[in-house]
Amino acid sequence: VKYAVIGTGAIGGYYGGKLAHAGNDVHFLFHSDYTHVKEHGFRVDSIGGDFIVPGTNAYGAAADMPKCDVVLVGLKTTNNGILKDILQHIVHKDSIVILIQNGLGVEDDLARDMPGLQTAGGLAFICSNRIGAGHIHHLDQGRINIGAYGDASRDVLKRVCDDFTSAGVESHLAEDLMFARWQKLVWNIPFNGLTVVLGSETDRIMKNESALALVREMMNEVVDGANACGVPLKREFIDAMIETTMKMPPYSPSMKLDWDNRRPMEIEYIYTRPVAAALAHGFDMRKISMLERQLRFLEKTRV
């Protein structure tokens, strides 16, 4: 399997880097880090062991890349406007594109923009940050679940999961992509937005009675919203997420880092789309909608 990684940052760099480090054939697209990485390679400081990926297969433009069988997309969803232009250079007729992205609706949009393309979703459970040019810091966790969208080949995706497992990354084929996406939202929805609006990392939120109660209420809204959409998320999953977060070191989710670094926030796919999906099925996720409105205000009025 020939792999491509689009958006080689905290997510794409870690997962693609692990595959390359294990000997797979992986081709990486870089933007601002290209010159640095071509010369020095890129570095992953990981709780599972540090390593460096050489710059041999680094590219500065999609047009220079080979056609690949599996494309891992690690772009922020705020950059999805350029996705089609990039993919056109890289995919062949049997390629599968795995969107390792947050939120709901990314596969729908890609399927609309590139009909006939095999698409899948990647759900990364990981604390990982880009801390400099060609330099990624992997702090905690690292599991990735992959789920087919529509009629994408389960066999190829199973092979990708096996490659991840061989590379030391826990990976499972999700039976139901929508279930997996909603499940991930149980954590992402409260923590991404609240850390921004409340100006706090996860730890202070977990230690504060009011904020923790709010986190639970929002998680319950996600579960109720999922069920309204026909996705049978169980309420018990909330306790598991709370327990996991309690054990985490103080953490800034990706949206908090985006906000702190004055980058656009992934409001559309993490908030607007799930709220719209639930509402289309008759359930109003009121607190999540409120957080979406607060985030939209903050982003728009940021000076």
Added chain:
Amino acid sequence: VKYAVIGTGAIGGYYGGKLAHAGNDVHFLFHSDYTHVKEHGFRVDSIGGDFIVPGTNAYGAAADMPKCDVVLVGLKTTNNGILKDILQHIVHKDSIVILIQNGLGVEDDLARDMPGLQTAGGLAFICSNRIGAGHIHHLDQGRINIGAYGDASRDVLKRVCDDFTSAGVESHLAEDLMFARWQKLVWNIPFNGLTVVLGSETDRIMKNESALALVREMMNEVVDGANACGVPLKREFIDAMIETTMKMPPYSPSMKLDWDNRRPMEIEYIYTRPVAAALAHGFDMRKISMLERQLRFLEKTRV
């Protein structure tokens, strides 16, 4: 009528000041501003005309004050713990205490602490700030509505309204105090908390599509909560409040000023009590509850 003013700040100073300036017998209790005011009087810079109230009737301790017929309480509700100790020195058996305070439940608490005392609520519709020692700035509006609590004398309260009117302050006797308090919450609930959490004055909120939509949604929750409690607030009142706020200059509500100046916020009476009251009648004001939790977090974790 002999008047006392407890808490001579932005609210008590303006309303008591207007009464005194019109020739009424008004006695003012000061805390930190006492020495300054005793010597220089206090100054009200008002859109209705600037004036100075001499320090003759200024007091630094409740024990030094005469018994008064009508007590106007302009304290922040966060100081209501000292209210009973102060009032004991000032009230006689027929006194009426008018709580010119925000939120829901202040009269309940006073009636519990001082059984038999005649109590009323004052609803101030005013943009007014204390900008220095014995110095108040009245920027906009100024109406005060007064409503009897329990069996407080309507006749005396009508007389107070007349005194206000004669002093150039629009004033009405509210038929139903609970109606008046809930009505005031339609504005206070969205703007007090959102200006804190979003770090913005009213004007930027009004100009932002998402924030304005959220304001409307929260106002609708207040109307629904009031109706659940048997208070027949009408939805049309929301449009009136939006229109009024559109015309206001950029404004920081009292809670925003409290936050900016590192004072305690009036979360209990503006948020916690209304949420509890509606919930006791089966209606969950979900967005208002969310704002309460966000404010509790911010207050508790403020460094």
